[in-house]
Amino acid sequence: MAGTVSEPKIAREVAEAEVRRWAETVENPEGATEPLARAVMGGRLAFDEKAETFTVSLKYPVSMENGDTLKDLMIVQPTSALYRDCTKGNREGIDATLRLISGVSGRALGLVERVKKADLVVLMDCLNFFG
């Protein structure tokens, strides 16, 4: 399950309140979702309110061929142009989403495609957070 927390680092009530507060800063109350709160509880999600960027620590880090490990992804708010580019050529569904995550994180598509589903759910919710 996405953001499963066996030993919460942050209490549920505190995590939920934090995510609600973040959502209010971007004026999208519906952005305060359960997966985001669970990731906060697990200490895997941080939000920079000034820069409006998320840092997601991956539950399942991605091993790279060059020996490095992708441990976290920084997500910025996508621009309209990025949205347009990612849905060009009849791209839709998960293909467009992966391209969008690649665009907002600055990481290669081939790398984003190796992110596990549990982490992908949190990343997708980060995107939806902005409305």
Add this chain to the structure above:
Amino acid sequence: MAAVRGGDIRQLTIQGREFEVKGGDANVNVDLGGFSNEIDFAGNGVVMTRQRRKAAGFSDCPILIDDSRKDMEYLKGLADAGNPVPVNMTLASAVTYSGSLTIIGDLVKATGDGTLTLEMRGAKFEQI
């Protein structure tokens, strides 16, 4: 191992900006760098090998230029600066190469098919 051995470039990003690479018959040459060997013969028949370092990167990459996005101007800015920039290239097999590369050669757009053939080189262009 990836079953797909060839095909279109699925994604090319240069300093975080995605460029569209022409599909179909496009044949981008990826080079991992390392050394280039030449051999020569001494008069008595002994083989002499000369090994020289060579840059990594790619060449013959046909980029579809979007003038409304000022793609050419953006690339010209990078070329004029002359500094290496982060490049990621995801192939049809989903294998991704990454490196810090500099634009090499002239930036010329062919107006017929709207492409610009790009070459970039650097110290490393490796799988990630």
